[in-house]
Amino acid sequence: MSQAVTLARPYARAAFAVARGAACLPAWSDALAFAARVAADPQVSRLLGNPRLTRDDALRLLAPEGADEAFIRFLGLLFDNRRLTLLPEIAGLFDALRRDAEGTMRARVTSAVALPAPELETIKTALRRRFGREVELETAVDPALLGGAVIDAGDVVIDGSLKGKLARLQAALAQ
Template sequence: MSNPVVAERYALALYQVGKEQNLSGQIDEELKTIKKVLVQNPGFIGLLKTPKLSVDDKRNLIRQSFPNVSPAVINTFMLLADRHREDIMVEVAESYINLLNEERGIAEATVYSVRALTADETKAISVVFAPKVGKQTLNIENVVDPNLLGGVKVRIGNRIFDGSLRGKLDRLGRKLTS
């Protein structure tokens, strides 16, 4: 079974536990933080995958690394360690976040702009682009990219809305050469 499918199954189980215990929002925040930590420190997963570490050592390492995390999340990650699936921890977190976002009508978006966006600009982008992808709102991550020259480029899932000056110039150049 491929890793994304396995990660989705673990995420779904964690999602159901979160719903039963009314901890969905708390688990969401914890997983976002854990995902960020794991992405910034890829050596942690490598350490967990070390064959010299016993399963008990892995469990203790997980428990010590994330001491303030809810039991449902810790138990899920310890279960992953028990089954030698440490490498899908980030995917489990992403899958859980996606499940909760789907329920809430939220989509994750990356907005590339020449400068950092203000809160009002971020809200305006969310209002305009959320209905285009059938969602109520967007969680926006702003990436500053000076190569755009002006405007913004919005990426939501696998869809890209390019309203940047660089994109317009590129399209104009292709049109003129064809």
């Protein structure tokens, strides 16, 4: 995995530079997300490694309808360098560069039950204040948490779940 990210990083940076220069970051983000979803499919992934796959067929398969010429050339470059299988990593790195440039971040809130909108807004406000960025919240429900929530905001994980508190108490008592 880390090798794939290492290989994908220069392509993501190049794609970001081209998209930023053309002022079309959202369009490139959408196009990369589409291509990454297609490339991540197990059947397509095997096909991308097939030496009989032609460049035109690969581009038709991976380029979304209405993609700009620069994006199609980028896919062609990936094809020529045998890097089409890196599209999921490239898309992820591209989005991270885009969020950084736009001053936003993504956070995931996992709770034992669905949280009401006012609580989510309170969490969003606290994260915005802590990180100094706009926050896009993604929510999930995991009944195994028993209560509370776990907030995953990039490099920071805040475990306020009952399950996490019980685990910390158990570890403290064991010592």
